[in-house]
Amino acid sequence: MGPVHLTSTRPETLPRLLTLLKSASSLGAQIVLFPETALTTFFPRHLITSPSELESYFDSGSTLLTSPNTAPLFSLAKDLNIDVSIGFAERDDDGKGYNTSVYFSASKGEIVAKYRKVHLPGTKEPFENPDAVNQLEKRYFEPGNLGFQAFRAPGLVEGVVKKDSPGADADVKGRGDPILGMMICNDRRWVEEWRCYGLQGVELVLCGYNTAGYAPDLWGTRKPMTPEEAEMDAVFHHKLCMQGNSYMNSCFSVSAAKAGLEDGKYDLIGGSCITSPEGHVLAEAKTKEDEIVFAEIDLEDCRQGKEKTFDFGRHRRIDQYGPITVQSGVVEPELLE
């Protein structure tokens, strides 16, 4: 998706999503992923002090299928028989905010899975430096409290005998519905999240994002870079994470950016792409505007990795991994001397 501005209204933005959905349908898409906070600008870059303004960027997690701001998307998805995953700022019934993605199953006509972003980047307080672009996700959102729950997307695979079907032919390699997992933006840089999905046999990871192309070096630790170099590096890092983690967990991935100059001046990278379980990029965005990135994939391609190099049960050594769940931060080894 191209940018959505602070001045963009819901009635301007929603039709863009519907147009994209129709275009995807004409290509034969079965699943469409929209970016993180696809319905609005990426507002956490701003310190918003007006409660009513802040609320205008949020949607209730429980009324997505009925609210006029969102219902037309899911209604069209059902009509087109396309599953849709989309990111939005969620206000839950207790008034808490989350950076959320849902998965809508066209065959069920329901939201069958919800994910709340766990790895919130940025800070709670705005930067004092007036040149800084804020990243206030830690202010507006709670860390996700739904874990990393992979799920089977019903009704997507035609003509494949399910493992538990009574009439399953022993000669047919049975499989259940595809196993999917959702993550959001910064989550994709965290190997633990990918592994938690991998440990559920995930075959396809969906990741929407809004990633800044350039930010002033407030830490003073970076080598000097032009904005163009910084953006190239940010796209490189994005793809490196998607490719590397897809390979190391033997799964496909789809990532979808909101890109371009949002609010007229804050550069977001593009780089939406689809990667294979061998870590290759199968398709990628060519623009920073509204655009379809499409690939036809065969989930059987996950098997080579899952049954050989990354056969977790045979090769993982959990007795050695203790620090990963015990220790958040760095504990340096003692000096030898």
Next chain:
Amino acid sequence: MGPVHLTSTRPETLPRLLTLLKSASSLGAQIVLFPETALTTFFPRHLITSPSELESYFDSGSTLLTSPNTAPLFSLAKDLNIDVSIGFAERDDDGKGYNTSVYFSASKGEIVAKYRKVHLPGTKEPFENPDAVNQLEKRYFEPGNLGFQAFRAPGLVEGVVKKDSPGADADVKGRGDPILGMMICNDRRWVEEWRCYGLQGVELVLCGYNTAGYAPDLWGTRKPMTPEEAEMDAVFHHKLCMQGNSYMNSCFSVSAAKAGLEDGKYDLIGGSCITSPEGHVLAEAKTKEDEIVFAEIDLEDCRQGKEKTFDFGRHRRIDQYGPITVQSGVVEPELLE
């Protein structure tokens, strides 16, 4: 390194290492990494039934600095003031076998760290298929029992005030000796090992390897590939792991292959490389023969990642990572229906 053959003798192979060490010294190298099982062929590809033949590929872990098979290497390293890390098949004092790396500190004149490979690939029993190339590491070696212990390499950084020095100037950003970690071959594909090192603040990962360029598809799950395509893909996967995990743990890495047609016919990939904390390849091998891959690196380049995007203490959510240390293999999500 180019290949070492079954027919290669120790007195043929050791001088190659000494020559490489001298060449590295002439470039000003402070650390040299040799490959996995650098002293012999990668013998786990063979079913060896003669105990005396098998023992000829092993070295005692406790006599490296005195055995004529290895002492000249460390003696030269001390003379040249170069730290050396090298992989070898280790027979410990209890008769157990390990796939091991050691780190020799020139300034100490001692082996200051030892690592035993944790992620042993392959099988215990040879394949029945006569076309298969065996990978019998699980037969000849025990899984490493020394954990992932990062260590500080003494005496490598000149003129930098140490944190614990009595006269440390408050205006100087102090650092201790560089923090290193060792891994071996297949280990590099396992994010848990990188993360365990990352959680110790690792600045430089050393990884020797022997990776087959092509093997028949015994699993029947891979798309048909020519040997050339398979080798290109294997190099791609190698670099993807080194680049991705360096980036996601904000550390440099050095990887060193034994490459070429070993034992005259078993193809090993090249691709030895040095990667930066931003995931870029700084230097890489151009041949599959004995060759120096050299880069000068600044460990301060790790800071940007460690203090910002990958500031573990601020961003990791260990309460969510439970399955990683509890569950070896895959547990698929329940069917929704």
